Amino acid sequence: MMSFLKKLHKWVGLIIGLQVLLWLSSGLVISVLDPAKVNGREWMNTGIANPIPLPPGVLLEADQLPGPLTADAFAINLAVVREQPVYRIRAGDGEKLVNAIDGSILVFDQADAEELARRDFTGKGAITATSAGIAPDLETRNHSGPYWKVQFSDEADTAIYISASTGDVLERRNQYWRVRDFFWMLHIMDYQERQDFNNILIIIVSLISIWLGLSGFILLFGSFTRHDFYFLNLTGQREQVLITLIDPALAEPKIISLRKGSNLFLSLATHNINLPSICGGGGECGKCRVQVVSENPPPETSIEQGLVPKPLRNKGFRLACQHEAEHDITLMLKERTLEGGH
Amino acid sequence: MLKRAVIARNLHKWLGLFVGLQILIWLASGLYMVVVDIDFIHGDSLVKNMQQAIKIPTSPTLSINDLKTNYPEAKQIGLQAVMGKTFYTVSTAEDRYLFDPHNGQLVSPLSEDTAKEIAIYHFNGKARIVRATLIESDPPMEIQTRRLPLWRIDFDDRYSTSFYIDPYSGALATRRHQFWRIFDFLWMLHIMDYQERADAHNNLLKVAQITGLIFAISGVWLLVYSFPGRRSKKRQNMGETNP
Numbered sequence: 353m354m355s356f357l358k359k360l361h362k363w364v365g366l367i368i369g370l371q372v373l374l375w376l377s378s379g380l381v382i383s384v385l386d387p388a389k390v391n392g393r394e395w396m397n398t399g400i401a402n403p404i405p406l407p408p409g410v411l412l413e414a415d416q417l418p419g420p421l422t423a424d425a426f427a428i429n430l431a432v433v434r435e436q437p438v439y440r441i442r443a444g445d446g447e448k449l450v451n452a453i454d455g456s457i458l459v460f461d462q463a464d465a466e467e468l469a470r471r472d473f474t475g476k477g478a479i480t481a482t483s484a485g486i487a488p489d490l491e492t493r494n495h496s497g498p499y500w501k502v503q504f505s506d507e508a509d510t511a512i513y514i515s516a517s518t519g520d521v522l523e524r525r526n527q528y529w530r531v532r533d534f535f536w537m538l539h540i541m542d543y544q545e546r547q548d549f550n551n552i553l554i555i556i557v558s559l560i561s562i563w564l565g566l567s568g569f570i571l572l573f574g575s576f577t578r579h580d581f582y583f584l585n586l587t588g589q590r591e592q593v594l595i596t597l598i599d600p601a602l603a604e605p606k607i608i609s610l611r612k613g614s615n616l617f618l619s620l621a622t623h624n625i626n627l628p629s630i631c632g633g634g635g636e637c638g639k640c641r642v643q644v645v646s647e648n649p650p651p652e653t654s655i656e657q658g659l660v661p662k663p664l665r666n667k668g669f670r671l672a673c674q675h676e677a678e679h680d681i682t683l684m685l686k687e688r689t690l691e692g693g694h
Numbered sequence: 695m696l697k698r699a700v701i702a703r704n705l706h707k708w709l710g711l712f713v714g715l716q717i718l719i720w721l722a723s724g725l726y727m728v729v730v731d732i733d734f735i736h737g738d739s740l741v742k743n744m745q746q747a748i749k750i751p752t753s754p755t756l757s758i759n760d761l762k763t764n765y766p767e768a769k770q771i772g773l774q775a776v777m778g779k780t781f782y783t784v785s786t787a788e789d790r791y792l793f794d795p796h797n798g799q800l801v802s803p804l805s806e807d808t809a810k811e812i813a814i815y816h817f818n819g820k821a822r823i824v825r826a827t828l829i830e831s832d833p834p835m836e837i838q839t840r841r842l843p844l845w846r847i848d849f850d851d852r853y854s855t856s857f858y859i860d861p862y863s864g865a866l867a868t869r870r871h872q873f874w875r876i877f878d879f880l881w882m883l884h885i886m887d888y889q890e891r892a893d894a895h896n897n898l899l900k901v902a903q904i905t906g907l908i909f910a911i912s913g914v915w916l917l918v919y920s921f922p923g924r925r926s927k928k929r930q931n932m933g934e935t936n937p
Contacts, residue, residue, distance in 0.1 A: 362920045369914045375720070376910050380903040383885075383895050403769040406762060413758050414750045414773055426745045429772035429783075430758065444745070540728075550731050558725040565721040572714045575707050621700060631919045632699025 354574050355655045358635065361567040368561050378535035390532045392524025395475035395510065404432050411437055411452040418455060421448060433458070433519055440518065446497045447518050460519045465500030469512035472521050477506030484516070491525045493547060577676060579613035596682040597625070598645070599690040606690055610677040617673035627689065633673040635659075644668040646682040650675050699919040702912050709909035716886075716902050717909065723880035735877050737869040740855055742818040744866070746775035756782065756798035776864035777815045783863055790862040803861035809845035813857040816866045821851035828861070835891070836870045836878065
C-alpha cells in the first residue's frame, strides 16, 4: 500500500510537479501585489466617483428621445455626465448617451477622452499617446464597444481606457496589473484569453494533481514516528539502545548508542556513518542495505520485499531507512562504510 | 554532514506537516472551481427574462419632469421594466422609489406577494416557493455586499435556489444556489480568509504560500533522488557510491 502510494506520488509529481510550483508561485505573486495598485484605485480621483444631483431645468421626456434608440432599450436612466444631464440608454448592442436637453447623441472624441482621463488619473505623469480601439481585447476584456486608450508617462505605465460611447472609465491598467495578469494566466492556465478557468487543460491537470495531494497527505502520516516528536516530550523517558556495527575491513566493531525509536538510517547519518543512499532514506533506491546478524532481525516491510531479494532477506538483510532502533542490535555493514566517516 | 537528499527529504516531510493539509485544500478547492462551470455557479441557467424591453409610456399621468420637480435632490431618474411592465425609478442620496407612470402611484416597497411574482417571473423552470423573507439587517454571508432591504425568495428546486428581489426597484438583485454556496465556501478555504471570504491578500495566506512554495520546491528537488534506476548507474560509473 505505502510503496504503491509512494510510486503514485513521485510519478504524478514528475508529471505535474512543475505546474504545482507555478500554482504556488503565481498564487504568491497575486496575493503579494497591492490590490489598490493593481486595479489603479491608488491613483483614481475618488472625488468624481459619486453621482451628483440633476441640474434644474426642463428636460426631454422619454417619448421625446430618438425612437430608434429607445425601441429595444432595457434600461434608461437620467444621470449627470460632465455637468450635463444625459439619458443613459442601455440596449442589446451596448450603451449610448443622449443629451437630455436637445436629444443629441453624445460621442467622445480624442480630446474628450484625454480630458476625462486626466480628470480621473491623479498619479504623476502626463499623457504621452492616445489611441482608438475596440473592446474586448486583452486589457479591456470585460467590455465591448469602441474605446480610447489614454497612455500616461507615470512610473506604473498607466493606461486609462475611456469608452467612446459613454465617456466612462472602463479600466485603469498599469504595470502592476500586467504583472498580476501574467501570473493569473499561469495560475488558471488559460494562455490566450486569460479569463477562462474552466478550460480543459486546467481541468485535466487538476484531476491529476489531486492524486499528488491525496497520496502525499496519506504518506505524511506514515512518514512520522513517535521519535520525531521527542522534542515535545521534554520530561519523558529517553531510553537508549546499543547498536553494534561491524565493518569487515576493521578489526574492532564500533558500538554506538541511539535514542530508542529513532530511524536507523537517519540517526547513523547524524553519527557521521553514511550508509550508501541515493534517495536519502526514502525507501526508493534500496542502497542502505545492512545485515542484522544478531538474533532478532525486525520483520520485513513491503518496501524491502520490493527492493531486497528474498534469499538476502532470509539472511537478515534489511534497509536501514525502513527500521527504527527498537532494541540492542548488531549490524554487518558493507566493507569500509565506517572508514568513510573518519 | 547530512546528504542533500536527506535534507530535501526532511524538509519535505516537516514542511508537509505544516502545510500538507492546506496544499490538499488548495488542490481540492481548485479542482471544484475549475470543474464546475462558472456560468452555472453564477446561476445563468436558473434565470430568464433578465433583459426586459422598456415600453416608453405615452402621455403618462406622471412625467419625468414631474419627478424631477418632486425630487430636486434626485441623482438618478429612470425607466425600468418589472414583469414586462414599465416603471419609473428614482434615487436620492438616501432613498429609492418606484412609480407607476400610468396612474402616478408609488408602488415601492413591493409587497411579499409581488416579490414572489417577480421571483417566479424570473425563475427558469418549475419549482415551488417555500419561503419569503424580508431581510432588512444582518444579511446572510451570501449577500453581504448588497444594498438592503431585499426579499429573499427560497425555491424547493434541487439546487436550493434563493432569489433576492429588491423591493425598491423590483429587480432580481442576485441569485444563489447550493453550488454557489459550495463554491463560496471553497473559495474561503482557497484564499484562507475565514471571516469576509474576500481578502486574497491576508498574511495567513502569504505565510502558507511561502511555506507551501518551499515545500513544493523540496518536492521537485526530491524527484532528482527518487528515480534511482538511471541515476545510480551514472553514479556508479563515476565511482561515487559503493564502498
